[in-house]
Amino acid sequence: MSEQIRVLVADDHVIVRTGLKLLLAQQDDIVVIGESADGKEAVETALSIRPDVVIMDLSMPPGTNGIEATTQLKRLDPAIHVLILTMHDNENELFRVLQAGASGYVLKDAIDSELINAVRIVAKGEVYLYPSATKKLVENLLQEISNEESPSTYKLLSDRERETLVLIAKGYGNKEIGNLLYISVKTVESHKSKIMAKLGLNKRHELVDYAIKRGMLDLDYYT
Incomplete structure (x- = not known):
């Protein structure tokens, strides 16, 4: 330089x-x-x-x-x-x-x-x-360490729930997911509720973040 x-x-x-x-x-x-x-x-x-x-x-x-x-x-x-x-x-x-x-x-x-x-x-x-970015990186690292030290929540999901999670993360609505998986909207909502309960999440964007961080969007489910 x-x-x-x-x-x-x-x-x-x-x-x-x-x-x-x-x-x-x-x-x-x-x-x-x-x-x-x-x-x-x-x-x-x-x-x-x-x-x-x-x-x-x-x-x-x-x-x-x-x-x-x-x-x-x-x-x-x-x-x-x-x-x-x-x-x-x-x-x-x-x-x-x-x-x-x-x-x-x-x-x-x-x-x-x-x-x-x-x-x-x-x-x-x-x-x-910038300071707040550094804080976010540290928090993310600590969360990853915590996830590694505890049993993988991903293993708690059934195959159908994983398929549902991937489609949710890819932006599909309940009706579209139902059509793709040949299940009713009510069943989709049930899967979604079970996924949230098993992963300890409360909102849709948290499901999206979870799927992105674990590379699940690379899974080729019905896309």
């Missing part, structure tokens, strides 16, 4: 890009060497000018979003570090960002000093997460 941290700013909003460039220009150790308005352009520009850090907006419709762009860029040049910028404090997005290869995740409403600090940390090859 050069003496100054070389940064590429990728965001579909001109005002945001301008604000970021003005903020970064005030730092003696940071220089903005390029900007992009969408994910595809961000990948192409980054491969051309080779910045130390790409500040990548998570949502850049239409076309290639921040996660897709990060995945492509890290595959083509792992040495370029990516710092994701987003408006949403979302746990699922956080895990997807890290899986894509990003080195950091910052909320757009973060104070200026936090963003600057994140750029400097990521440029060193380290990982930066």
Whole structure:
């Protein structure tokens, strides 16, 4: 890495890009060497000018979003570090960002000093997460450890209940699930209640999270 941290700013909003460039220009150790308005352009520009850090907006419709762009860029040049910028404090997005290869995740409403600090940390090859994101990761790790130490709740489900759970997680309604499994809506609701009781869950989105974290959406049940 050069003496100054070389940064590429990728965001579909001109005002945001301008604000970021003005903020970064005030730092003696940071220089903005390029900007992009969408994910595809961000990948192409980054491969051309080779910045130390790409500040990548998570949502850049239409076309290639921040996660897709990060995945492509890290595959083509792992040495370029990516710092994701987003408006949403979302746990699922956080895990997807890290899986894509990003080195950091910052909320757009973060104070200026936090963003600057994140750029400097990521440029060193380290990982930066805003405080609440770190807390979520720790909580998730502790939950996984707890699940590993206790008997697997998945084993408590019958084959039919597992099929029902997968279809629920894939977004099918009770009537659609009934048609796919050749059972009544009442039976679907009964399976759903038993699944929740066995897994200790109370809401539909918790069932979806459970299925996603255990890779159940890869199961090819009637899809």
